Amino acid sequence: MRIRTAGLLVLAGLVAGCAGSLGPGDAGYPYNVDGDYSGSLMVAGLTMTGTIGVSTQPGGTVTGTVSVNRPIQINGTLNGTLVGDQLTVGIAYGNNPATGCSGGTMDGALTISEHGANISGPVKIADCGEMLDATINFSR
Numbered sequence: 001m002r003i004r005t006a007g008l009l010v011l012a013g014l015v016a017g018c019a020g021s022l023g024p025g026d027a028g029y030p031y032n033v034d035g036d037y038s039g040s041l042m043v044a045g046l047t048m049t050g051t052i053g054v055s056t057q058p059g060g061t062v063t064g065t066v067s068v069n070r071p072i073q074i075n076g077t078l079n080g081t082l083v084g085d086q087l088t089v090g091i092a093y094g095n096n097p098a099t100g101c102s103g104g105t106m107d108g109a110l111t112i113s114e115h116g117a118n119i120s121g122p123v124k125i126a127d128c129g130e131m132l133d134a135t136i137n138f139s140r
Contacts, residue, residue, distance in 0.1 A: 024060030024082040031085045031112040032056040037119060039138030041068060048072070052119065052138050056082055062089070072097045076106075085112045087119065101128040110136060 022029045037052045048071065054064030060082040068074040076093030091106040108123030118139045125132040 025056045025058035029056075030114050031082060031116060033062060033082070033087065033112055033116045033119060035116075035140050037138035037140045039119075039136070041123075041134055041136055043125060043132055043134035046071075050074075052078065054078060054119075056116075062087060066091050066093065074104075076104075082112070085114075086110070087112055089123070091123075096127055099128045104128075106134065106136075108136070116140075 025032065033054045033056055035053070035055075037054070039049070039052075041048045041050065048068045050066065050068035050070070052064060052066050054062055056062050062078070062080040062082050064078040066074075066076045066078050074093050074096055076091050078089055078091045080087050080089035087110045089106070089108055089110060093104050093106070095102045096104055104125065104127035106123040106125050108121055110119050110121035110123075112119055118137070120137040121135070123134050123136055125134050
């Protein structure tokens with residue numbers, strides 16, 4: 001009887017161990033980003049404020065919208081991939097009233113704080129044929 005009980009316990013442990021760990025997009029994954037965030041984009045010494053609305057899909061695909069509302073209005077879409085606490089993003093936006101150009105992009109690798117409370121890190125902006133360094137810092 002003891003051998004059979006011990007065997008069942010070992011089997012139960014193996015099954016539990018093979019169940020896998022949580023991954024990006026799974027409920028309870030500590031670095032998922034979901035919901036509305038507000039914060040800033042700092043570029044060339046200018047701080048712009050805005051919002052990001054994002055969600056993490058199973059497998060770590062992140063999609064959302066970006067809206068910069070001060071001092072100028074710029075709207076865009078965000079697409080990215082979450083791996084661990086790193087979110088690789090591509091943000092495409094339309095008209096930039098400050099430069100008169102349309103079709104700008106921001107690309108970067110952002111760090112997500114545990115429980116997805118903060119999204120921050122460096123991005124490269126391509127706008128009007130120029131490349132600019134910027135920093136994103138958004139929280140919910």
